[in-house]
Amino acid sequence: xxxxxxxxxxxxxxxxxxxxxxxxxxxxxxxxxxxxxxxxxxxxxxxxxxxxxxxxxxxxxxxxxxxxxxxxxxxxxxxxxxxxxxxxxxxxxxxxxxxxxxxxxxxxxxxxxxxxxxxxxxxxxxxxxxxxxxxxxxxxxxxxxxxxxxxxxxxxxxxxxxxxxxxxxxxxxxxxxxxxxxxxxxxxxxxxxxxxxxxxxxxxxxxxxxxxxxxxxxxxxxxxxxxxxxxxxxxxxxxxxxxxxxxxxxxxxxxxxxxxxxxxxxxxxxxxxxxxxxxxxxxxxxxxxxxxxxxxxxxxxxxxxxxxxxxxxxxxxxxxxxxxxxxxxxxxxxxxxxxxxxxxxxxxxxxxxxxxxxxxxxxxxxxxxxxxxxxxx
Amino acid sequence: xxxxxxxxxxxxxxxxxxxxxxxxxxxxxxxxxxxxxxxxxxxxxxxxxxxxxxxxxxxxxxxxxxxxxxxxxxxxxxxxxxxxxxxxxxxxxxxxxxxxxxxxxxxxxxxxxxxxxxxxxxxxxxxxxxxxxxxxxxxxxxxxxxxxxxxxxxxxxxxxxxxxxxxxxxxxxxxxxxxxxxxxxxxxxxxxxxxxxxxxxxxxxxxxxxxxxxxxxxxxxxxxxxxxxxxxxxxxxxxxxxxxxxxxxxxxxxxxxxxxxxxxxxxxxxxxxxx
Numbered sequence: 001x002x003x004x005x006x007x008x009x010x011x012x013x014x015x016x017x018x019x020x021x022x023x024x025x026x027x028x029x030x031x032x033x034x035x036x037x038x039x040x041x042x043x044x045x046x047x048x049x050x051x052x053x054x055x056x057x058x059x060x061x062x063x064x065x066x067x068x069x070x071x072x073x074x075x076x077x078x079x080x081x082x083x084x085x086x087x088x089x090x091x092x093x094x095x096x097x098x099x100x101x102x103x104x105x106x107x108x109x110x111x112x113x114x115x116x117x118x119x120x121x122x123x124x125x126x127x128x129x130x131x132x133x134x135x136x137x138x139x140x141x142x143x144x145x146x147x148x149x150x151x152x153x154x155x156x157x158x159x160x161x162x163x164x165x166x167x168x169x170x171x172x173x174x175x176x177x178x179x180x181x182x183x184x185x186x187x188x189x190x191x192x193x194x195x196x197x198x199x200x201x202x203x204x205x206x207x208x209x210x211x212x213x214x215x216x217x218x219x220x221x222x223x224x225x226x227x228x229x230x231x232x233x234x235x236x237x238x239x240x241x242x243x244x245x246x247x248x249x250x251x252x253x254x255x256x257x258x259x260x261x262x263x264x265x266x267x268x269x270x271x272x273x274x275x276x277x278x279x280x281x282x283x284x285x286x287x288x289x290x291x292x293x294x295x296x297x298x299x300x301x302x303x304x305x306x307x308x309x310x311x312x313x314x315x316x317x318x319x320x321x322x323x324x325x326x327x328x329x330x331x332x333x334x335x336x337x338x339x340x341x342x343x344x345x346x347x348x349x350x351x352x353x354x355x356x357x358x359x360x361x362x363x364x365x366x367x368x369x370x371x372x373x374x375x376x377x
Numbered sequence: 378x379x380x381x382x383x384x385x386x387x388x389x390x391x392x393x394x395x396x397x398x399x400x401x402x403x404x405x406x407x408x409x410x411x412x413x414x415x416x417x418x419x420x421x422x423x424x425x426x427x428x429x430x431x432x433x434x435x436x437x438x439x440x441x442x443x444x445x446x447x448x449x450x451x452x453x454x455x456x457x458x459x460x461x462x463x464x465x466x467x468x469x470x471x472x473x474x475x476x477x478x479x480x481x482x483x484x485x486x487x488x489x490x491x492x493x494x495x496x497x498x499x500x501x502x503x504x505x506x507x508x509x510x511x512x513x514x515x516x517x518x519x520x521x522x523x524x525x526x527x528x529x530x531x532x533x534x535x536x537x538x539x540x541x542x543x544x545x546x547x548x549x550x551x552x553x554x555x556x557x558x559x560x561x562x563x564x565x566x567x568x569x570x571x572x573x574x575x576x577x578x579x580x581x582x583x584x585x586x587x588x589x590x591x592x593x594x595x596x597x598x599x600x601x602x603x604x605x606x607x608x609x610x611x612x613x614x615x616x617x618x619x620x621x622x623x624x625x626x627x628x629x630x631x632x633x634x635x636x637x638x639x640x641x642x643x644x645x646x647x648x649x650x651x652x
Contacts, residue, residue, distance in 0.1 A: 227524040230506050234499045241497045244458065245570065246486040247516045255518045 004218075004225055013214055020210030025203045041202060045274055048206040050314050051213045052078075052271035057294040057306035058216055059260035059267075064292065065300030066224055067256050068236030070154075073161030074264055075288035076168050077136040081265025082272040082282060083172075084135050086185040087119060088128030089196070089273060093189045105187075106180045116178045125192060129269075136265030137258055144257040148250040153239075162285050169283035184279025185272075196273055209270045213307070216263055220303050223259075232256060233301070293336050299346025308347055404471035404488055404573050411436045411574055411604045412457065417466035419452055419628075426452040427463065428628035434574070439600035441615045442608045443639075444625035445648060450608045451494065453625070454576050458491050459484045470574070486516070490572035494579045496559035500552030504543055504562060507551050508534050511566035533569070540598070541565035542591065557588035564595060575599060577607045581614050593617045624648075 005013065024039055024047075031038040056078050063069045090104040099108040103115065121127040143164065147157060175181035188196050195201060223229055234242045235249050242249055272278045281287075290313070298309020313335070320328040343350055404411065412434040419427040427449045434440055444450055455461035456468055459481040468476040474487055485491075499507050512530060514520070526534075538544040541561040546554070551562060560580060567575055580596070581589045589611070596618050599605055609615050615622065615636065622639045624632040632642040639645055 223522070226522050227509065228518065228521040230502060230510060231521050233501060234510055237499055237501055238497055241493075241499070242510070243482050244485050244491055245511050245516070245566070246482055246513075247510075248482050251518050252521075 004221055013217070017211070017214055020214075021207050025207060028203055028206075029199055041199065044202055044206050046318065048202075048209045048274045049271060050311050051206075051209040052267040052274070053291075053294065053314055054307040054310040055213050055216045055267035056264045056291050057298065057310035058213075058220055058303060059263040060291050060295040061298075061300060061303055061306040062220055062223065062232075062256055062263075063260045064295055065302070065306065066229065066236065067232045067253060069253060069257065070158045070292065071161045071257075071260070072158045072285065072288050072292060073163075073165035074260070074291045076161075076165035076283050077140060077261040077264040078268035078271070078291075079168075079278065079280075079282035080136045080139065081132050081268030082278040083179060083185070083268075084131035084265070085128055085269035086188075086272050086278045087122040087131070088125060089188040089191065090185050091119075091123040092191065092193075093187065096189055097187070104180070104185075106175075106183065107178070110175060119178065132265055132269040133262055136268075137262045140258045140261030141254070144254045148253045148257075151250075162288065165283050165288050166285050169280045169285075172280035172283060180279070182280060184277060184281075186277040186279075188273060188276055191273060196276075202274070205270065205274050209274070212266065212270060217303060217307070223256075224303065228252070290332070293332065295346075297335060297339050297346055299343075299348030299350075302346070302348040305346050305348030312347065405473050406436045406471045409472055410434055411438075411471060412606075413467070413469040414453070414456070415467045417453075417456060417463045417468060419449075419456060419461060419463050425628050427456065429466070430625075430629050432623065432630060434604055434606060436573075436604055437601055439596070439605045439618065439620050440607070441619045441622045442606060442625060443610070443612070443615055443622060444631070447627075448625040449628040450625055451578060452628075454491060454578055454608065457484075457576060458489060485570070488571070488573035489576065490567040490570045490574070491576040492560075492563050492567055492578060492580060494582065496556065496563050498551040498554075498559050498562050498566070500550065502551055503548050504538070504551055504554070505534060505547035507562055508537055508547075508565055508569050511569040513569065513571045537565045537568050540568065541595070557584045557592075560584065560588075560592065561595070564592075564599075568599070572603060574604045575606070577605065577609075579609055580607060581609065581611055589614055590617075 024044070027037055027039040028041070028044050033040070056074060060071065060074055063071055093104065095102060097105040097108075099105055101108045103112065107115070122131070147160065152160060171177055172179050172184075173182050179185070190196055191201060224232070231242065231247060231249075231252055234247075235252060239249050268278075268282075294310040294313050295306040296309070297313055298307065299305030313332070316331070316335075317328060320331055339346060345352070410433040412432070414430060414432045417427050417430045418425060430449065430453060432453075442450055442453075452461060456463050457470075457476060459476060459479055463477055466477075470476050470484070470487060470489060474484075476484060479487070499510065502510070509526070512533070514524070514530075534547075535544070538547055541564055543554075543558060543562060543565065546558070551559065554562060564577070564580070577596070581592050584592060593614060596605060596607065600620075607615075607618065619636045622634065622636050623630055624639055624642070624645050626644075626648050631648065632639050632645050634642075
């Protein structure tokens with residue numbers, strides 16, 4: 001049977017953990033800014049952001065790479081987690097807003113006198129954590145229940161998820177939704193009473209994001225190496241056959257779909273305090289498509305691949321949008337086409353091929369994605 | 378119906394006799410056939426794929442079903458496995474399970490296993506994993522997430538691998554097997570489900586002579602322990618394994634009896650030779 005991780009992989013995980021938890025925070029906090037080894041807040045925030053993206057790519061791999069369900073609305077769950085935690089961050093501003101009111105500024109601006117019912121309790125950190133998990137989780141559960149029960153599959157499922165995130169974006173754009181309209185939430189001041197922009201808080205969020213990414217990787221790996229993982233790949237390849245074996249495949253799809261949504265939601269909650277803003281733009285269909293591209297570029301069905309894909313694509317995006325902002329979308333499209341045509345197994349597949357061609361090495365066996373699987377299957 | 382009940386009660390099934398235990402998950406054949414189809418009609422856009430078809434299969438029987446293309450053989454399998462709902466008629470598994478109402482998954486779980494015409498194995502899984510997925514066990518999500526193979530289950534897989542002549546190939550990807558081996562693997566997957574009734578749709582299509590001979594042996598081994606229904610075009614093969622043969626034509630039964638009797642039947646000759 002497949003092990004959770006090989007000893008080598010465990011070593012790598014702990015090495016990465018050491019770098020994220022000890023080395024980078026030390027270089028950021030302990031060294032003066034003039035020191036050549038000082039890691040600037042720019043890099044800490046950027047890496048923290050990428051790690052949140054990487055978790056979403058990982059979640060995408062569970063549902064798309066392993067189960068064959070291409071969600072083009074994964075950004076919605078990420079944004080909802082972000083909004084859920086953002087509500088708490090708005091309440092933490094207290095009376096330090098522009099209008100010096102107990103209500104968030106945008107509500108004062110709308111001339112609201114009291115908090116809407118769904119804002120009740122959002123000043124509690126614990127309640128915020130509950131919402132971060134429950135809102136994306138329950139939405140995914142309800143949506144998935146009906147979609148999988150109606151046996152909606154393939155490209156139809158993708159289109160519906162795309163429509164779902166688009167509809168949510170339009171709803172959140174409306175001011176009277178009570179989520180700040182197109183400005184969303186911003187100007188955060190504190191978490192748990194501590195200033196959000198301090199180097200210590202920045203580092204704490206960075207470390208949390210890193211640990212969360214590694215934890216999510218271990219959980220995902222545990223799922224895919226269990227018998228459930230083999231059921232999921234069987235759903236991807238031959239769902240009807242599996243039903244004749246007596247598996248209620250829609251329960252499996254519903255569970256993995258909801259897990260992926262919750263994973264993405266928590267990532268969103270870690271993301272928002274690091275970037276300092278959440279607005280409906282995060283729910284735009286293009287964002288969700290980008291998430292699928294991270295997974296495809298990294299290599300579906302490999303877990304580590306999509307994580308690397310998220311870093312690679314977002315790294316390229318950071319550089320491109322500064323150097324040639326008008327070319328970025330063309331580049332992204334081209335990248336997707338090239339990867340689909342020439343690297344169906346993504347960067348992870350490329351690495352496996354290179355490793356296999358090196359003399360004296362056995363072929364890598366652990367790449368699970370079928371070589372010529374269609375993009376929408 | 379809970380899956381837990383299977384574990385508690387399996388083995389206590391068809392004791393027969395005066396008072397048989399009432400297991401809601403076990404097929405009851407104490408007073409009749411294992412499969413009972415009566416007056417089944419299925420039409421697709423006016424075309425009657427099955428026309429008042431009636432058929433019964435006894436427990437432990439090996440039945441071959443033949444018939445020209447379009448006779449309704451595959452549609453009949455679809456009705457039995459819940460894939461197609463008949464327009465009219467009754468279909469019972471044992472005396473208690475109405476096949477026209479139960480969902481596909483439930484029918485599979487109750488003990489009707491089907492091998493499709495085209496071998497459909499999980500190509501990117503190994504031979505071992507294919508058998509593991511097919512194994513009769515709790516197939517709900519949580520059980521799968523926490524599943525650990527017991528020694529007895531490993532033994533069962535090993536024995537099945539021997540039966541289907543794939544021992545030593547358990548770590549190969551199913552996609553890399555030859556056509557005949559895939560067919561056997563699929564039969565092995567059926568066996569892992571420990572079904573009461575096995576439906577085989579053209580099990581020797583595309584096989585070499587040696588593979589066909591081996592498959593005949595395999596099916597004869599299965600009959601007796603299971604009830605087996607074989608749909609096949611290959612007459613030599615049917616001749617080799619047949620006990621009772623049913624001939625379908627235009628959606629209903631044309632003739633039924635021993636191979637010799639059926640071959641001598643006037644209407645059958647007419648239909649097959651087009652006279």
